Amino acid sequence: MPNFQPYxxxxxxxxxxxxxxxxxxxxxxxxxxxxxxxxYIVLRGELADTAVAQAITKATGLAxxxxxxxxxGDAGVLIWQSPDECLLVTARNYVPALLAxxxxxxxxxxxxxxxxxxxxxxxxxxxxxxVTLLRHLGVYDFESVTPGDVASTVxxxxxxxxxxxxxxxxxxVIRRSFADYLWLLITKAATPYRFAVAKLPAAGKxxxxxxxxAGSPAKRPVAA
Amino acid sequence: MFQIHCPHCGAxxxxxxxxYAGEAYIARPANPEEASDAEWGDYLFMRKNTRGWFWEQWxxxxxxxxxxxxxxxxxxxxxxxxxxxxxxxxxxxxxxxA
Ligand SMILES: [Zn+2]
Numbered sequence: 001m002p003n004f005q006p007y008x009x010x011x012x013x014x015x016x017x018x019x020x021x022x023x024x025x026x027x028x029x030x031x032x033x034x035x036x037x038x039x040y041i042v043l044r045g046e047l048a049d050t051a052v053a054q055a056i057t058k059a060t061g062l063a064x065x066x067x068x069x070x071x072x073g074d075a076g077v078l079i080w081q082s083p084d085e086c087l088l089v090t091a092r093n094y095v096p097a098l099l100a101x102x103x104x105x106x107x108x109x110x111x112x113x114x115x116x117x118x119x120x121x122x123x124x125x126x127x128x129x130x131v132t133l134l135r136h137l138g139v140y141d142f143e144s145v146t147p148g149d150v151a152s153t154v155x156x157x158x159x160x161x162x163x164x165x166x167x168x169x170x171x172x173v174i175r176r177s178f179a180d181y182l183w184l185l186i187t188k189a190a191t192p193y194r195f196a197v198a199k200l201p202a203a204g205k206x207x208x209x210x211x212x213x214a215g216s217p218a219k220r221p222v223a224a
Numbered sequence: 225m226f227q228i229h230c231p232h233c234g235a236x237x238x239x240x241x242x243x244y245a246g247e248a249y250i251a252r253p254a255n256p257e258e259a260s261d262a263e264w265g266d267y268l269f270m271r272k273n274t275r276g277w278f279w280e281q282w283x284x285x286x287x288x289x290x291x292x293x294x295x296x297x298x299x300x301x302x303x304x305x306x307x308x309x310x311x312x313x314x315x316x317x318x319x320x321x322a
Contacts, residue, residue, distance in 0.1 A: 067234050082288035083232050139240050152287045152288070153287065154241060159285075
């Protein structure tokens with residue numbers, strides 16, 4: 001057997017964000033930082049079918065969101081993507097149990113849950129000019145994204161889910177393969193706004209930030 | 225550039241979020257085994273290339289990723305409406321009968 005030792009690292013690892021992180025201040029008009037190594041589960045199934053919707057709620061404890069909205073709770077954030085697809089953003093540690101619960105609840109239904117934790121990451125973008133920055137990056141009418149809304153759109157050349165929890169900032173759920181490109185794009189476009197890689201705010205009740213605190217296996221060595 | 229209403233997202237979005245997916249409602253020969261080469265060739269390759277009102281497909285690639293039906297004027301770019309494929313087909317068939 002070759003000595004294959006998989007390890008887990010953020011797609012933004014080369015930017016060394018933890019070393020650049022400074023305390024958040026009002027003078028930073030645009031701030032960003034990553035919520036690294038969270039869990040992402042894709043749920044497929046006709047959401048209009050009550051049996052599927054009930055199974056999702058049973059397995060996750062979350063209400064199935066309506067179009068272009070998200071719901072949240074202890075298990076994480078459930079984002080509407082399409083009439084037959086939702087994305088569950090959760091803590092990496094929660095993934096195995098949630099996946100098992102979904103698979104069990106979907107038995108006999110035309111529905112499926114798939115772990116996509118390796119494919120996505122999340123960036124928190126905040127500061128008084130964060131909406132201005134989004135306008136630099138994409139054509140969507142970003143001021144119309146109100147708390148509880150999610151806009152699935154393009155930033156530069158890459159797709160992103162723009163989720164707003166409150167007026168302070170937005171959570172961008174982006175592809176791992178485009179994370180590097182988007183991070184460079186954000187930092188470059190944000191240069192005039194005293195950009196800073198700022199410490200993430202205290203999780204409090206934030207449905208996204210709580211998931212980082214809930215822990216990821218990266219914080220302990222990966223067994224060989 | 226224009227804006228397209230996505231019936232699945234229930235929102236009007238920029239063209240940039242969509243990908244063009246060609247002419248809509250091309251009927252596949254009911255019995256491919258018995259179709260002549262000319263009929264099959266028509267189905268595969270021949271397109272209307274209309275100047276005027278045209279039924280076409282667009283995919284909301286950056287959003288819900290669904291393919292939708294759009295009735296668009298290829299000269300003026302005016303859009304008469306957009307529908308899910310099933311809903312659009314009713315309108316399309318009604319028009320083709322008329
Ligand atoms: Zn859509």
